[in-house]
Amino acid sequence: MKYCVEVSGLAYQFGKGDPVLRDIQLQVPQGAIYGFLGPNGAGKTTTLRLITGLLRMQAGSVQVLGQSFPRHRLDILRQVGCLIESPAIYEHLSATENLLVLQRIYQCPRSYIADALQTVGLAAVAGKKAGQFSLGMKQRLALAMALLHRPKLLILDEPTNGLDPNGIIEMRELLKKINREQGISILISSHLLPEIERLATHIGIISKGRMVFEGSLEQLSGLRQQVQGCLLDTTDNTAALQLLSTYEICVVTDTGRIQLPALPVAAIAELNTHLVQRGIGVYGIQPVKNDLETIFMDLVNA
Ligand SMILES: Nc1ncnc2c1ncn2[C@@H]1O[C@H](COP(=O)(O)OP(=O)(O)OP(=O)(O)O)[C@@H](O)[C@H]1O
Numbered sequence: 001m002k003y004c005v006e007v008s009g010l011a012y013q014f015g016k017g018d019p020v021l022r023d024i025q026l027q028v029p030q031g032a033i034y035g036f037l038g039p040n041g042a043g044k045t046t047t048l049r050l051i052t053g054l055l056r057m058q059a060g061s062v063q064v065l066g067q068s069f070p071r072h073r074l075d076i077l078r079q080v081g082c083l084i085e086s087p088a089i090y091e092h093l094s095a096t097e098n099l100l101v102l103q104r105i106y107q108c109p110r111s112y113i114a115d116a117l118q119t120v121g122l123a124a125v126a127g128k129k130a131g132q133f134s135l136g137m138k139q140r141l142a143l144a145m146a147l148l149h150r151p152k153l154l155i156l157d158e159p160t161n162g163l164d165p166n167g168i169i170e171m172r173e174l175l176k177k178i179n180r181e182q183g184i185s186i187l188i189s190s191h192l193l194p195e196i197e198r199l200a201t202h203i204g205i206i207s208k209g210r211m212v213f214e215g216s217l218e219q220l221s222g223l224r225q226q227v228q229g230c231l232l233d234t235t236d237n238t239a240a241l242q243l244l245s246t247y248e249i250c251v252v253t254d255t256g257r258i259q260l261p262a263l264p265v266a267a268i269a270e271l272n273t274h275l276v277q278r279g280i281g282v283y284g285i286q287p288v289k290n291d292l293e294t295i296f297m298d299l300v301n302a
Contacts, residue, residue, distance in 0.1 A: 002030045003063075004153050004185045005051060010060035012046055020046050021209045024060065028153075028187050028202065033179050035200030036189040039300055043209045044189040045084070048157050051187075052082050065152060078106075081146035081184075084157045087138075091131030095122050095141050098130055099148055106149040116144040119182075120174060136167035143174065147184075154178070156188045160195060172199050193296045207300040223295045230268055232258040233284030240280050244271065259288070 005028035012021040021043045028034040038044050049055040051062055053073045062069040064076045090098055099113040117123045120140040125133075130141060139159060146154060156175075160168045176199065178184050190196050196203060203220050205213040213220065234240040237258060244258070251259050260268065268285065275282050 003027045004030045004032075004065050005034075005187060006061075006063040007047070007051065008061045010047065010050060010057070010062065012043075012050060012055070012058050019209060021050075024206070024209075024211055026204050026211065026214065028185060031179075031183060031185055032202045033175065033186045033188065033200045034202045034204065035196030036187060036204050036206065037191070037193060037196050037296070038189075038206035039191055042191075042206045042300075044191075044206060045157055047206065048084055048155055048187070048189060052080065052084060052155055053077065054084060078149065079152045081149070081151035081154045082156075083142050083146045083159055084155065087142035087145055089130050089138055089141060089145075092129060094127050094129055095133075095144070096126045098141060099144060102145055102148050108149045112148055112150065116148045119147060119178065120144045121170075134167075136163055136170060139163060139167070139171065140174070143171075147178070152184060154184055154186045154188075156186065158189055158191070160190070160192075168195065175199060193293060197292060205296065205299050212299045220292065220295065228288045229262050230260040231284070231286040231288060232260060232282065233286075234258065234275060235281035235283065239278065240275055243274060243278055243280070247271070 005026065007024055007026040010021055010024035010026075011019055013019040024043075024047055026036075026047070036044055036047070046055065050057055051064065051069070053069060053076075057070060065079050067076050069076060090101070093101075095117060096113055099116060100110075103110060103113055114123065114126070117126050120143050122137065122140055122144060125137070130138060133141060143156075143159070146156070154175075160171050163171060172195070175186055175188070179186055188196075188199070197217070200217060202216050203213065204211060232240065237252070237256065240258060241252065244260075260271070263271075272282050272285065
């Protein structure tokens with residue numbers, strides 16, 4: 001598989017402080033939407049700033065689109081669109097004029113401006129001053145600025161921060177469309193699992209400066225399939241508990257149901273048989289599965 005970002009052994013510390021990144025390994029497959037997840041202060045922004053050359057690397061290696069940083073920095077940046085620190089939007093200029101400033105820097109065709117505004121859904125307000133834009137519109141203008149030179153890869157640091165639920169949905173759909181229709185790979189950071197779950201094809205989770213998970217969304221969801229235990233519904237919980245206490249494994253949950261820990265399927269079937277043989281009716285055996293939020297919290301707090 002080809003990767004558009006490959007990071008290996010990346011470590012970083014600010015001044016003489018404690019290391020904020022330790023041995024970061026990260027691989028973004030070409031064409032992916034890679035969700036870079038982690039709680040506040042985990043090291044997401046620092047990692048993205050290193051990948052885009054906004055911070056000088058201290059240790060490790062970074063390859064972007066097959067070229068290594070910092071040697072081919074300019075070549076790389078020509079092919080990457082970034083939205084990392086707050087974008088330099090000139091409020092007294094229109095959306096088009098804001099893009100004109102960048103078009104001169106990138107020296108790309110002027111027609112790219114209208115295309116970028118069209119992509120982010122701002123064509124109808126191209127002549128309006130950016131100062132009159134809502135936060136969601138400003139964020140879409142920032143995205144147009146990142147897309148202007150038709151990059152192969154977008155790197156976005158928490159682009160939905162501060163947006164209302166509607167703005168978050170708009171941004172999510174927009175990023176999916178850009179990925180699908182223009183084939184642009186996207187590396188996006190967030191501290192919100194539900195947001196990334198709905199958007200990403202691949203996920204990397206960072207906690208306290210270390211990667212604690214990397215894989216496809218299916219692999220993360222696969223962890224969900226690991227059964228945590230089993231809830232039992234019986235016609236006589238007191239008698240059932242007495243019988244089960246001989247196994248020293250059961251606990252009663254808040255809801256009055258009996259919770260068994262994770263056991264092999266055969267053991268659960270055997271317990272069921274014992275209960276029924278003692279005249280205790282079993283009308284429910286329900287596996288308890290991890291939800292993604294629990295998996296995320298377990299990984300981050302491990
Ligand atoms: N310029 C700096 N000087 C010193 N420490 C810094 C600096 N920038 C970040 N840090 C520290 O580095 C650590 C990682 O910060 P970083 O901003 O990369 O995390 P993050 O995952 O992006 O968090 P957030 O979601 O809050 O932005 C934090 O402990 C932070 O306090």
